[in-house]
Amino acid sequence: MVSVGDGVARWRRVADEIRSAITDGTIVEMLPPEVDLAQRFGVNRHTVRRAKAALADDGLLRAERGRGTFVNAVPKRLVYSVGTRTRFSENMLRQSLEPSGRLIRSEQVAADRDKAELLKTKIGAPLHRLEKLSVADGMPLSRSICYFSVERFPAIIESYAETGSITQALRMCGVHDYRRGETRLTAERASVRDIELLNCAADAIMLISSALDIDLDGKPIQAIRTKFLADRMELVFGGS
Template sequence: MRDARTPIWQAIADALRSDLAEGRYLPGDRLPTEAALAERFGVNRHTVRHGIKALVDEGLVRTRRGAGAFVAAVPTDYPIGRRVRFHENLIAAGRLPEKRVLLLEERAATGGEARALEIAAGDPVCACHGLSLADAQPIAVFESLFPLASLLGITAALSQTSSVTEALAAVGVADYTRASTRLTAVRATATLALHLQVSEGDPLLRSSGVNVDAAGVPVEYGRTWFAGDRVTLTLEE
């Protein structure tokens, strides 16, 4: 007679799936270690690993080498249109926004940056590097560049606030809109993976865009690397 018993790994997957459904572990939470789960279910770690893989295949859990297994977060809707505002976008999506500035520096613009900002190569720019988070989970690494000649005091303004809107307002730019956006699929480098808490080589979505003032003059050239499984970019008119 055929053995109809449920495989142990499948029973483990079912139990963990129930834990997720009941809210025992929330999106972004780390699951117990394989050793802890092996002790909980009275099995070896290989069997636990098989059960977790089933949840990974379903998109419920993601694993990161050396860090463990995490509950997959529900992707955040992030509109990209003429008005791209980080805080407003995340609040509208029901998420708690946070920005962390990692580095603020003044340097010479590269050729590509200069073309985007419509300045000469080598002209001084303020470069703001940082991390964007939603509900305390990193979703993107960003680099924003501002022309120093036309935005006097922008570096000091950015040192006081993580809001680009507030910093630009402080130097006389009352409003700005997105003039262009380019989206490219890329792989996470070691440093991007470290900041975004993903594995090196994981898929990211890179957004490059130029914001202009009311007269159409570029005030910001930004590059953002989004964690591919945490953000759904939507294009708006």
């Protein structure tokens, strides 16, 4: 039965349950009748109908007059390996996809307490804030906000705008290799900004990676927060 204890709409919870059932193979090919789904989730048929409409808008379901509601082929998620050397371009090239990056916005900001601690700088020190979109074969997969020390990387924005790659931009700034210091993973629903940039559904789930990259001497390079679309990406931890 679907509850609404945390304020999430019933239809959205039903849509999430149906999506999960399709993903794990519990529901295949054809959706059960609305009356069965209503009984299964403890809601009325109007709620089920709204959930089905949302999933149809996402391209997961299709209704055929006189036959019922069918499940469309579920696109295979792309694999994104998270390890000590996490690189978007390498992840995509291994899957025969053409990676690219787009600079959305950049600005200079003052380091708050958290960023100062991560980047080993003073509170109020100038930081580059770089917002970017990561794309593979023309499909947007994630959006990131990166922070760099202005003192250490004065030209990082121009370098990224020129190359479309953080790795290449860092090489231009004198850092030829770096590694992941830490990664923390959470999740939340898509924001208005996510929907706009990633062309995703209003109820899409985002996987959020908050990470710190360091150079080979252990000095912080960038603090980065990346939002991945859960239905397009699968994060795999471990390895190099």
